[in-house]
Amino acid sequence: MSSWLGGIGSGLGQSLGQVGGSLSSFTGQISNFTKDMLLEGVEEVGDAATELQVSNSKLADIETAFNTQKSEYDRLRKLYAELEEKLEASEIQIKGQSAEYRSLLQQKDVEISHLKARQTGLQEEVQTLQQSAQAASAGPAMLPVTTSSSTTTSSSASSYLSRPSGAHQGFHGDEMDLSDVIWSQQEINRLSTEVVRLEAEVAHWRRMSQFDNLEDTLFHFLTSMSREVDEHQHELAALQDAQRQKMADITRRHREDLAEYEERIEEYELRDFTEEIMKTISSLQEAADQREKQLAELSASLEEAQSKKASLQLEKDEAQEENTGLLQNYTRLQASVTELQTRVQEQEGKSLQKAQLDHEIQMLRNNLAAAEKEIEGLKSLAELNLQDRLEMAENQIVSNNEAESGDSESLEDLKAELERKEKALRNTEEERDTLMSELEELDRQNQEATQHMISVKEQLSGQLKEAEAELTELTAELNTTKDQKRALEQELDTQKEKTSQSAFTLNDLHMGKQELERTVKELKDKLGRAQEQSRGAQRELAELRKTVQEREEQSSVAKAELDQSGERGMEAQGTKEKLAGKERELSDLRRELDEMRISQEKAMSEDYELKMEIRRLKAEREQALGRAEEVTKQMKESQAALNRTVREKDTRIEALKLEKSQLEEELGQTERTLTEQARQYQQTIEELTRARSMDASALQMEHERAIKLNQEKDMEIAQLKRDMEQVASDHRDTNEMLSITVSGQKQLTDLLQEKDVFMDTLKQNASDLQQEMENRILVLTKEADAFKLFLEEKDRQLGGMKEENSHLKEEIDRLRDQQSRPQPLTEPRTLDIITELETEITQLKSSRNGLEEEVQSLRRTTEELQASLLLSQQSLQAQQTELEQAHVRHQQVTLNYDRLIHARDEEISCLQHTVDQLSESGVRADFPLVQGEVILQEEKTQTLNQDNGNEKHDLSKGEIEKLVRGIKEKETEISQLNEKNLSLTRQLDQLAVSRDEVGKLSQMVLQKDLEIQALHARVSMVGGGGHSQDIMFLQQQLQAYAVEREQVLAVLNEKTRENSQLRSDYHRLMDIMAGKEAALSKLQQENQRLSNISDPSGSQEMFKETIQNLSRIIREKDIEIDALTQKCQTLVTVLQSSAGDSSAGSGGVSSNQFEELLQERDTLKQQVKKMEEWKQQVITTVKNMQHESAQLQEELIKLQGQVSADSDCSSKLSVDYAGLIQSYELKERRLGSLSQELAQVQQTITQLSTTKDVLLGKLDSVAVVCGQTPEVAAAQSSGPSLTADAPSRQAPPTANNEKPQEEILRLRIQLAERENIIRTLQENNQRLSNSASATESEHRSQAEEVRLVKERLEAMQRSVREKDLLIKTKGDQLGHVSEALRNRENDNEVLKQAVTNLKERALILEMDVRKLKEENELVATRSREKESEFRALQETNMQVSLLLREKEFELSAVSEKSATVERMLKDKEQGKSGELNQLLNELKSMQEKAVAFQQERDQVMMALKQKQMETTAIQTELQHVRDKEQRLNLELERLRNHLLEIEDSYTREALGAEDRETELRRRVALLDEKLATSSSAVENASQQASMQVESLQEQLSGVVKQRDEALIHLRTSQEQVNQYAVSLSNLQMVLEQFQQEEKAMYSAELDRHKKEKDEWKRKAQRLEDQASALQINLDEANAALESASRLTDQLDLNEEQIEELKKQVEVRQEMLEEAQRKLMNLLNSTEGKIDKVLMRNLFLGYFHTPKTKRADVLRLMGSVLGLSREDVDKMLEEDGRHGVTGWMSNWLGGRGAQSVPNTPPRPTSGQGLNTSFSEMFVKFLEIESTPSMPAPKLPFQDFKPLNAPPQGRTSGAASSGALGKRPGESNPFLAPRSAAVPLLAGSSSGGSGGHLLMKPISDNLPTFTPVPVSAEASGGAVLKDLLKQ
Secondary structure, three states, X not given: OHHHHHHHHHHHOOOXXXXXXXXXXXXXXXXXXXXXXXXXXXXHHHHHHHHHHXXXXXXXXXXXXXXHHHHHHHXXXXXXXXXXXXXXXXXXXXXXXXXXXXXXXXXXXXXXXXHHHHHHHHHHHHHHHHHHHHHHHHOOOOHHHHHHHHHHHHHHHHHHHHHXXXXXXXXXXXXXXXXXXXXXXXXXXXXXXXXXXXXXXXXHHHHHOOOOOOOOOOHHHHHHHHHHHHHHHHHHHXXXXXXXXXXXXXXXXXXXXXXXXXXXXXXXXXXXXXXXXXXXXXXXXXXXXXXXXXXXXXXXXXXXXXXXXXXXXXXXXXXXXXXXXXXXXXXXXXXXXXXXXXXXXXXXXXXXXXXXXXXHHHHHHHHHHHHHHHHHXXXXXXXXXXXXXXXXXXXXXXXXXXXXXXXXHHHHHHHHHXXXXXHHHHHHHHHHHHHHHHHHHHHHHHHHHHHHHHHHHHHHHHXXXXXXXXXXXXXXXXXXXXXXXXXXXXXXXXXXXXXXXXXXXXXXXXHHHHHHHHHHHHHHHHHHHHHHHHHHHHHHHHHHHHHHHHHHHHHHHHHHHHHHOOOOHHHHHHHHHHHHHHHHHHHHHHHXXXXXXXXXXXXXXXXXXXXXXXXXXXXXHHHHHHHHHHHHHHHHHHHHHHXXXXXHHXXXXXXXXXXXXXXXXXXXXXXXXXXXXXXXXXXXXXXXXXXHHOOHHHHHHHHHHHHHHHHHHHHHHHHHHHHHHHHHHHHHHHHHHHHHHHHHHHHHHHHHHHHHHHHHHHHHHHHHHHHHHHHHHHHHHHHHHHHHHHHHHHHHHHHHHHHHHHHHHHHHHHHXXXXXXXXXXXXXXXXXXXXXXXXXXXXXXXXXXXXXXXXXXXHHHHHHHHHHHHHHHHHHHHHHHHHHHHHHHHHXXXXXXXXXXXXXXXXXXXXXXXXXXXXXXXXXXXXXXXXXXXXXXXXXXXXXXXXXXXXXXXXXXXXXXXXXXXXHHHHHHHHHHHHHHHHHHXXXXXXXXXXXXXXXXXXXXXXXXXXXXXXXXXXXXXXXXXXXXXXXXXXXXXXXXXXHHHHHHHHHHHHHHHHHHXXXXXXXXXXXXXXXXXXXXXXXXXXHHHHHXXXXXXXXXXXXXXHHHHXXXXXXXXXXXXXXXXXXXXXXXXHHHHHHHHOOOOOOOOHHHHHHHXXXXXXXXXXXXXXXXXXXXXXXHHHXXXXXXXXXXXXXXXXXXHHHHHHHHHHHHHHHXXXXXXXXXXXXXXXXXXXXXXXXXXXXXXXXXXXXXXXXXXXXXXHHHHOOHHHHHHHHHHHHHHHHHHHHHOXXXXXXXXXXXXXXXXXXXXXXXXXXXXXXXXXXXXXXXHHHHHHOOOOHHHHHHXXXXXXXXXXXXXXXHHHHHHXXXXXXXXXXXHHHHHHHHHHHHHHXXXXXXXXXXXXXXXXXXXXXXXXXXXXXXXXXXXXXXXXXXXXXXXXXHHHHHHHHHHHHHHHHHHHHHHHHHXXXXXOOHHHHHHHHHHHHHHHHHHHHHHHHHHHHHHXXXXXXXXXXXXXXXXXXXXXXXXXXXXXXHHHHHHHHHHHHHHXXXXXXXXXXXXXXXXXXXXXXXXXXXXXXXXXXXXHHHHHHHHHHHHHOOHHHHHHHHHHXXXXXHHHHHHHHHHHHHHHHHHHHHHHXXXXXXXXXXHHHHHHHHHHHHHHHHHHHHHHHHHHHHHHHHHXXXXXXXXXXXXXXXXXXXXXXXXXXXXXXXXXXXXXXXXXXXXXXXXOOOOEHHHHHHHHHHHHHOOHHHHHHHHHHHHHHHOOOHHHHHHXXXXXXXXXXXXXXXXXXXXXXXXXXXXXXXXXOOOOHHHOOHHHHHHHHHHHHHOOOOOOOOOHXXXXXOOOOOOOOXXXXXOOOHHHHOOOOOOOOOXXXXXXXXXXXXXXXXXXXXXXXXXXXXOOOOOOOOOOOOOOOOOHHHHHHHHHHO
16 A cells, blocks of 8 residues: 555655555545444354254244143043043943842852752652651551651751750841851751752652652651751851852952052052143243343343443544544454453353253253153052152262252252152051051952842742742643643644645746746747837937037037128128028927937836836746745645654753753752852952052952953853753743744744745836935926026136136237336335235135136036936946846747746636546446555656566556547637637737736636546546556656756845845945045045145245245345445545535544444444344245245145045956956846746656546546546535635736727637637536436446535535635735745845944044044145244244344434534535435435335234134144044944844844744744644544444445545555655754754854954053054154254354354454554554645645535545635635636636546446445545546556456346336346346446436346345455555
């Protein structure tokens, strides 16, 4: 610097230059010094801010810790609530178990009393046997011996009766001691030995009593003995009962007391735990308060430091005012340096203190944790060694006190807690004392219970007598059962006859089944056709819709063309014509569509009707199958019942024999168990006495032992109960077997009635359902139309919205163009307009988003409507196909009926022919034939005869050949009938067959069948001569076929079961699929919601907006600060220039003003530093937000992956479902094949039945020959009954009557023709009978006698038939019962499947709940993160608000200072009103800006409030998620309850079924009795008939032969009966085995299910415990990790701060030393010097300045030369009088007004305004110091200009184009310093006059934030470099 000054001085050589150099060097030095001081102040303030931040972060950490503790407390509270609930549940269970145990004890007591009663009975038997033996040995002369024996017995009785009397007296005493109990046990033992001895005596005297019985002699003695024994037993029973009750009461009270103690202990523990938590919370709050106090102290110390700084500055000012010299200044500077060092040391000490405090807090926490652990240990072992542990804890606390001398408060807390624990211990000791007292009370109650036992004993004596009465009843029942056995043997014969008739009904059922199958096939074909038609209609519909859409599109195109070409007239007319044509086409298409819809509806209705018919036919088919099964089962069950009854009688006798031995064994066992129980009771009493002296832990051990003993006793009791139950069950079975058969048949009748009622209700329901379907279809069509209209409206709204959107976009573009244009300088409220526009844009965006959402929702609705339309089309197609199938089936049914009619006609004709032939053969036959009932015959008689090779059957072969010839002759008639039937079938095909006529036809067919059967019976009567062996063989074959048929039926049953199982599986899978879909939809909704929550776009936009607003505010504040600093500096220059006149020769500025300006500058720079730090914090927050948005996007991607995985799972499930459907279809096909096989089997059965009918017909013809016309009448009477039975089984057909009456009339005519044919046949039969009677006129005398016999036989046969009918009805009822049972079993299977499905659903729901919990946890973590972010934002907003307040305060201070400056200027320069006005205007503009800043601050506060609202919204969403979780838990509980209810209902139904079974058995027993009476009547009638036959034998010798033949027949029938009996026994055996296996299977499955259930429960409990433990561990680990990370971060921050502070201290010390050196040099060198160059420049500047400003230059020159201001003003006034520029203009030749090019003009609007005050000041000095002539080239001219932008950057102020750029387009955080605020102005361009410093700051400055600049780029550093050079 000195060399540069010297160079300038030597160049100019004038004294003025010295003055200017000294001033410039001095000002430069001052600027450097103030800059350094400012930097120091900023850094110090920065340190305080960092300390505040650290303390804030610590406070936040403490708050988080407090929150975690709070959450832990909430979790523990929930755990406590759960434990309480579990405790209540366990108490309820214990109560239930205790009640069960009491009931069991009572049962056991009753059983013991019964056993004792039996013992007395045995003793009585012993005594009777003794008496009989003694009487036999002694005889009547030995009476003294008997008396002696009686005396001995009496003495013995008295000997052991004396004790009980004493005992009795003891019982009636006040108290019963332990010795009494022991004595009673001994008495029991003695009595048991006595019983054993008596039993041995009984066995001995029984052997002796076989000789004689003398009961009367010793009857009185026995009664007395029995009475005494009864008393003994009653007393024993009462003792045992009393003892048991006493023990039960003791155990119950003991349990209740223990439960109460446990509850109290838990309550105390919970209280202690809550108190500890509250203590920890209070301690944490105290620590937080201490921290706040420390913060307050720190802030106070900071304020004190600032006040000290202010006082130091004041002292400096005073020193300057006193002008003691720069040496004193230097000393003060040294003092300030030392003060700074001390401050740094203080701050270091504070940081160390903080570290110490943190360490102490951690130590306190550790101590607290250790104390808590010790307290827990004290809790667990509080009841063992409390005092020792307390001493240990006190020792530990003492050691802790020594270790933590500074932590006195925490130790006091710990001591207080210890005192509380001691109090709690005292309380527990007091409770233990109370427990002991309660135990004593229990003992007293025990004694009272013994007294109660004695009273119970007396009650039991009455029960013994009742048991004896029951024994007598049982003996009576034995006799009745023997009678019933005989009756059942008689019923066996009747049952055998029933089996023959059941075979007939089977054949009828099979025929009906075949007919139903044919009808079903026809209906299926019709349905298929209908479905094909519906498919075709749907295709046409789809094509029509496509054409309609195409036409509509064409019409829309045409309309568009019309709109475009509105100007062309001719074209418009043509297009109108086209449009009219199109509209016509559209109307036609719409008509077609309507027609198609109508046809579709018709097809649907037809489809529905066909479906109903198909269902009805299926139901009929199933009923027919069920009836067939019922008949077979009835046969089996009747046979099984007969065998069972026989066995039951045998088993009862054996069971009664075994009962005696079992009861004797059980007596011994019970006595042993009683002795064991007495010992156990003694042990328990002793343990209870020991328990009095033991503490709480010993009591718990005793409680566990007592529970174990209880369990053992329960096991023993259960074993005894099982033994007794076995005996009782045997006894019950004997009684139940008799009552089952009667009750079963009654229930069967009830079930039949219920089924009929159910069928009627089903029909009504079907009709109702059809109506509901039609109504629903109409409603759906209406809804579809409404939806279409709604869609059209929404499309119109969409078009309007799109137009509005385009308009809005245009407006937005226009607004953007307006914003992009350069705004005029005079706009004051651009920011407000921009913010308003931005708000409008956001509103428009939100409205657009809403519209888009509406559009999407509308699209979804359209898609849903389309899907529903597609579904309806599919259903239509399915219904049409079903319609077609139904039509086909209908046709098949009609064809089948026609065929049946043909077959019947053919059979009638064949039989007519055979009857004619047989009548001829019957005339030839001389021998009379006997009637008989023949069982089923078969077709294969010829082949069997050939195999056997018997020649006896030649006659039957010949007859069969004759029959075949007759059949061939009748085939021609059949062909004619076939032609007629074909015509009928054609007519039937043309008409829609009605169900009523089908029913009539079926009735006709049945009538024809009955006629055929009658004819067959006649044929069998004719041909039944010597074919008994053939009949036997055929019967055997029939049995084989019946077995095969049963096998086929069993296979069918299995297939139907499989089908039902597959259906149930299908339904279950559908339920699972529905559940999965619901879960998927829930997950998708939640994912959408989470994505909406996690979607960071909205929140990020809000954050960006808030950050932009804040950055804008900061920029404007920076601009204001720069402007204010410039103003202050200009004022300083003005003051310096003005003070130059008044000051003395030293020529300096007034020190006070200068110091004030320096202080203002320091404060402004500090604020700038603060703002920069805050800006960096905002940048970091923005980066964090971006990072979090990336994380949220990743989470969104993960969620999408989960959704895709769920969709994959659903697709897999759909594939599995398709596979199951395919397997189901395969099973259906297999079923169809089986049904075909069944049909074949049925055909073979029908063939066999035809052969049987032929044989029966022969027999009937024989009867006709004999002249028995009443037989025909009987057959005819039986026929209608059968016909009545047959249609009653079939459901009444219900179908629409659509045939015309003409067809019905034709059919009736045909029927009449058929009836005529039947009548002719009957007439022929009558003629044959008449001829037979004419031929046998010779034997009339014999015939009259035979008639009498036959009439009697007919009466017998009628009675037998009535019995058969009764048996049939009973068999039907039994079949119904069996079917009902089967249905119940199927229902049970379905229920089991439902239970399994529900379990699976429960598992699925549990999985869903777990997933939801995981998602909730994720959401909770996110919400916590968001909350932390919001806290950070709130903190930043608080800081911003504090900064804004500081700015406002500074603004107010600056305004006050400006006011003071104005006053000073007014005082000094009254004439310069223009500048004052300018300053006033600037002040107004500043005030306006302050108002704007306040408004912006309000906006920031509003944004903060919005953020808070968002946080609350997120919290509410979290609450919703939690509520949802609770709801799911509740649903799980509901499902579990539902499962339990289903199981309960299942058990209830099972019990109800058992009750019904008992009722059925009772009814069966009643029916058996009725049957027995009827059979006895039949036997009486048969005896009478045999008597009459014997009388007839004496009269007629011819009848003897017939009787012999009848006897042969009887033998054969007896053989058959024997065979049937054998088969029945076999079947019964198989049935019993099957039932046993089923019972075993069911029991095993039940046990397995129970075990699985228990295992699952255990697993669930274990998993829950593990989860809770893991959660606790996780929480602890997380808390530890967070605390560790926080501590490490704090330590790192502290270390970094310490290092930075040290570096800053070193740098400042160096800078201070340099500044002191420079100041000293300058002071020494520049005292009293004036720069000549400066004076020259001032002199020249005078002439270059305008005339108005020349006075200022003169004043400045005067101040530099040391002239006073008043002298200069006087000179100027005098000069103004003479003329200011006269001499100057003469001297310089008129160049006064010309401006020098070196002086700085007004820069352009975009250049000079961006420069800072320091740069302007340097420029001013340079301009002032440069001469007019070209100066010598100096080295600094080679340097780059400071305003040139560096490489890679663009200067924002270099060109005017930068102004055109909008501020919003540039990133404020990436702008460089040179672009934001350039240091120096650019090139000087021409402009208007006026000084630069006095210009107001324009409003359109670029709003860029100032970035901290390196020391090289600052103006002070540039000056330094220049001075050095």
